[in-house]
Amino acid sequence: xxxxxxxxxxxxxxxxxxxxxxxxxxxxxxxxxxxxxxxxxxxxxxxxxxxxxxxxxxxxxxxxxxxxxxxxxxxxxxxxxxxxxxxxxxxxxxxxxxxxxxxxxxxxxxxxxxxxxxxxxxxxxxxxxxxxxxxxxxxxxxxxxxxxxxxxxxxxxxxxxxxxxxxxxxxxxxxxxxxxxxxxxxxxxxxxxxxxxxxxxxxxxxxxxxxxxxxxxxxxxxxxxxxxxxxxxxxxx
Amino acid sequence: xxxxxxxxxxxxxxxxxxxxxxxxxxxxxxxxxxxxxxxxxxxxxxxxxxxxxxxxxxxxxxxxxxxxxxxxxxxxxxxxxxxxxxxxxxxxxxxxxxxxxxxxxxxxxxxxxxxxxxxxxxxxxxxxxxxxxxxxxxxxxxxxxxxxxxxxxxxxxxxxxxxxxxxxxxxxxxxxxxxxxxxxxxxxxxxxxxxxxxxxxxxxxxxxxxxxxx
Numbered sequence: 001x002x003x004x005x006x007x008x009x010x011x012x013x014x015x016x017x018x019x020x021x022x023x024x025x026x027x028x029x030x031x032x033x034x035x036x037x038x039x040x041x042x043x044x045x046x047x048x049x050x051x052x053x054x055x056x057x058x059x060x061x062x063x064x065x066x067x068x069x070x071x072x073x074x075x076x077x078x079x080x081x082x083x084x085x086x087x088x089x090x091x092x093x094x095x096x097x098x099x100x101x102x103x104x105x106x107x108x109x110x111x112x113x114x115x116x117x118x119x120x121x122x123x124x125x126x127x128x129x130x131x132x133x134x135x136x137x138x139x140x141x142x143x144x145x146x147x148x149x150x151x152x153x154x155x156x157x158x159x160x161x162x163x164x165x166x167x168x169x170x171x172x173x174x175x176x177x178x179x180x181x182x183x184x185x186x187x188x189x190x191x192x193x194x195x196x197x198x199x200x201x202x203x204x205x206x207x208x209x210x211x212x213x214x215x216x217x218x219x220x221x222x223x224x225x226x227x228x229x230x231x232x233x234x235x236x237x
Numbered sequence: 238x239x240x241x242x243x244x245x246x247x248x249x250x251x252x253x254x255x256x257x258x259x260x261x262x263x264x265x266x267x268x269x270x271x272x273x274x275x276x277x278x279x280x281x282x283x284x285x286x287x288x289x290x291x292x293x294x295x296x297x298x299x300x301x302x303x304x305x306x307x308x309x310x311x312x313x314x315x316x317x318x319x320x321x322x323x324x325x326x327x328x329x330x331x332x333x334x335x336x337x338x339x340x341x342x343x344x345x346x347x348x349x350x351x352x353x354x355x356x357x358x359x360x361x362x363x364x365x366x367x368x369x370x371x372x373x374x375x376x377x378x379x380x381x382x383x384x385x386x387x388x389x390x391x392x393x394x395x396x397x398x399x400x401x402x403x404x405x406x407x408x409x410x411x412x413x414x415x416x417x418x419x420x421x422x423x424x425x426x427x428x429x430x431x432x433x434x435x436x437x438x439x440x441x442x443x444x445x446x447x448x449x450x451x
Contacts, residue, residue, distance in 0.1 A: 014336065015329025018361045026369030026394055030376065033390030059280075062291055110380050111388025216381070223385075 081203035084132030109190035121166030143200035189221040249430035261312035351440040
């Protein structure tokens, strides 16, 4: 600045401050955002948190780009494979079986989570017990009405007490977008293991990686991030 | 639109945005709009999932996001980016008067620079939000390399910044279409000299006018 322009005002680098402030906010959001979300959910309730951007809400994924439409009356669940008594169940059959109620956090592998979701369904172990698993069985494969998704669990994983064939969510029939009328729920694993629009349970000799596993997700989707003691296919994780 | 008066003498025009800046702006705008329009059905998946193929939308969103910084970066870093760089310095440097003007939402006297404080703030916000959305989007797409709490945090942050972008773009577009003289300089490049005297008087006093006859 020359002496001929004495009025030339002092400049402040507001751009840098604003830029650094915003990016610092973004970085803090990445590192502490999940905790902040938990805090908001616990303090003001999950319903309030769900109203905020990024809050406690489901993101609906579908492989096929649409949701299968299954009328409850036409729903059938086929249990087959290495079992003594293959069977096909209606929704009413499932509802007449012993059921398990539980409230669980639904955690997606991509980061979003929905706390305190009430579920009801038949323990998978009950279905397996009544079907009678034959020797040589090592895993369970699950089929979906969308004819695209598939999942699998080892026999040990399938017998976890909280793995259920769910037909109620939030104390109402499971809606179409959430995988109704019947879906698998594996609460100790990431959401992709909880196959939607369940149509078949096949007892097989070994784990067959499902749709998401073939696209790079860990076969054992434990929430704590470990591959699990019973992991037979660690190379995919 | 309202210039019926001065037909007789050639108007003195002042270059406000050169071709590099205009191209970068419109490619960037195209990228933002694509990301916004694909982001809505991805966010409200439970509703739009019935109508659109999620995977296709996801891929459009992902690839647009990957290439979004390119127009601005190329315009800024190449030998052709002299004006781009000098304008970036310009939107960074603020006077005390400009800060006061922004704090009072335009209700204080100001001899405006080439850009008024609102435009300056918008430019800085745009670049910062590109960076934040790019990084959080990267975490969401390649989540395996990051702890679960970061994935959750990236989800929240991506959503919050997207909301801010929606607000900023809405305001930007609203102001653009209601200030046609300024808007026109992002299309044709120039403003009339009397526009400069009226809206950017501080710009004229400390910058060389580059004029051409029309």
